[in-house]
Amino acid sequence: MAHIHLEDGSFTLFWAAAWWVVALVLIGVALFLLRFRRTDNKKIILAAFVTAAAFAVFQVQIPGGVHLNLTPLIGILTGPVLGPLIVFIVNILSAAIGHGGWGLVGANVLVNFSEVLIAYATFRGMKRMTPDLFSQAGVATFAGLFVGNVMMIVLILVSGIQGVSQTQSQILAGLSLVAAVNMGAAIIEAFITGFIVAYIGKIRPDMLDR
Amino acid sequence: MEPDSAAPGRWGPVLFLLILVAAIAVVAFSRTGSIPIEDRYRQAVGLPAGNPEEATFGISVEGDPVLYGIVVIALLAAGFAAYRYLPMKETETGPEKCSGETGKIQRR
Numbered sequence: 001m002a003h004i005h006l007e008d009g010s011f012t013l014f015w016a017a018a019w020w021v022v023a024l025v026l027i028g029v030a031l032f033l034l035r036f037r038r039t040d041n042k043k044i045i046l047a048a049f050v051t052a053a054a055f056a057v058f059q060v061q062i063p064g065g066v067h068l069n070l071t072p073l074i075g076i077l078t079g080p081v082l083g084p085l086i087v088f089i090v091n092i093l094s095a096a097i098g099h100g101g102w103g104l105v106g107a108n109v110l111v112n113f114s115e116v117l118i119a120y121a122t123f124r125g126m127k128r129m130t131p132d133l134f135s136q137a138g139v140a141t142f143a144g145l146f147v148g149n150v151m152m153i154v155l156i157l158v159s160g161i162q163g164v165s166q167t168q169s170q171i172l173a174g175l176s177l178v179a180a181v182n183m184g185a186a187i188i189e190a191f192i193t194g195f196i197v198a199y200i201g202k203i204r205p206d207m208l209d210r
Numbered sequence: 211m212e213p214d215s216a217a218p219g220r221w222g223p224v225l226f227l228l229i230l231v232a233a234i235a236v237v238a239f240s241r242t243g244s245i246p247i248e249d250r251y252r253q254a255v256g257l258p259a260g261n262p263e264e265a266t267f268g269i270s271v272e273g274d275p276v277l278y279g280i281v282v283i284a285l286l287a288a289g290f291a292a293y294r295y296l297p298m299k300e301t302e303t304g305p306e307k308c309s310g311e312t313g314k315i316q317r318r
Contacts, residue, residue: 004251005247005250005251006251006255010255010257063244065246067247092285102281130220139224156255161257164257165256170256174253174254174255175255176238177242177254178238178250178251178254180234180235180237180238180239181239183235184231184232184235184236187228187231
């Protein structure tokens with residue numbers, strides 16, 4: 001459930017723009033691939049549903065000051081090509097209601113896309129290790145969210161924070177605590193995603209390409 | 211070869227990892243306390259606690275209706291341009307098809 005919850009002005013204009021550019025390149029590549037691949041309409045509808053679900057769950061703060069993301073579920077259900085578009089829309093809508101700054105949308109898209117990508121790859125890779133969908137999705141979710149937290153820390157450390165006197169190591173220590181709390185929530189999200197995917201696998205295995 | 215999910219001890223390391231992560235999360239949570247997400251991040255990077263909209267350095271779109279409007283209008287314009295001018299390809303099951311270079315959608 002990594003998501004950079006800092007306001008505009010936390011990153012310098014250069015870094016805010018740089019992450020936006022990288023995110024837009026990623027989205028451009030995704031659009032390019034979509035135009036040259038036949039995409040089933042059912043997949044598009046599924047993408048719309050997970051976009052709505054992820055946006056809704058982004059806004060629900062669970063006690064303790066964390067929220068779930070459902071980004072691994074996005075990766076598992078829609079794949080890494082639709083994933084960047086979905087997380088971009090979710091982040092734009094979130095920024096529109098003050099959940100994360102506009103300038104940080106680019107960085108947040110990269111953080112969330114790393115979760116989508118790793119969850120997708122782990123879910124596919126786990127198929128050879130166990131036939132159990134719950135385990136596949138749970139491990140994939142946990143791995144995706146772990147990498148997302150690492151990505152969040154790396155992006156903040158590389159960008160630096162304006163107007164603070166803390167050293168990089170102090171910021172790293174502070175963010176490590178945030179990531180540790182996030183990983184506690186990741187366990188909850190892994191169970192939730194595991195149950196959702198296992199249920200979908202029982203009633204509509206075609207949605208999981210099984 | 212079919213994977214064996216019931217192999218004894220197979221998930222032992224996973225359970226151990228989950229318990230370890232949960233324990234670390236509880237310790238981290240007890241050190242930071244139950245605070246809103248934004249405050250947790252501000253505290254982590256050393257920003258002063260308070261209303262984020264009071265930020266005075268760098269760009270501050272949040273809380274500025276004019277800049278906010280500009281960003282939203284720019285995004286809407288970009289979205290409309292992409293929808294209007296990028297040709298759509300025929301999909302596997304959908305009713306739309308591309309009319310070639312014009313990019314206009316034709317109904318069957």
